[in-house]
Structure formats: C-alpha cells, structure tokens
Amino acid sequence: MNKRIVLAMGLVLVLLGCGKLTLENYDQIKMGMSYDEITGLLGSPDHCDDLMGVRSCIWGDEKQSVNVNFVSGKVLLFSSSNLK
Secondary structure, three states, X not given: OHHHHHHHHHHHHHXXXXXXXXXXXXXXXXXXXXXXXXXXXXXXXXXXXXXXXXXXXXXXXXXXXXXXXXXXXXXXXXXXXXXX
16 A cells, blocks of 8 residues: 555656746747747647737746747747746
8 A cells, every 4th residue: 555655646746847837948938939849848838819910828827837929920028937
C-alpha cells in the first residue's frame, strides 16, 4: 500500500513540474514569433479573443498568466503576471 501512495505522489509532482507556464518559457517569447511557435512553447491558450485583426490570447489564470497579442499571426505585444 505504501508503494502505491509514494508512486501516486511522485506522479502528481512530475505532472505539476511539467507546466509550460514558467518564467523561463516566457523569456523565450520574442516579437514577430508565430502563433504556432508560441503554442509550441506554452501549449494551447486557455482563452483567445479576435477583434479588429488582433488576436489576444491568455495562458493561465488570475494567479499567474501570460498574455500575447498577435497581428497577422505574429507576436506584437506580450506580458506576464506572477510567473516563477
């Protein structure tokens, strides 16, 4: 029984540690990168809005997030909140 608990806890820690929403990944974002490059870096966004040719996407939640604005599929502006 103890082996199962230790194994389960280890799996949870591995999954939590594999998040792509990190300061390291954010620091790799550059103006002009494509939407596909950003999703390769951060994964699929949690939410996107399209308005007047600007696609605004958010990864994360109110605790920590990355916001990226794309024009013609390329990064124009980006910001982060509470990344570690």
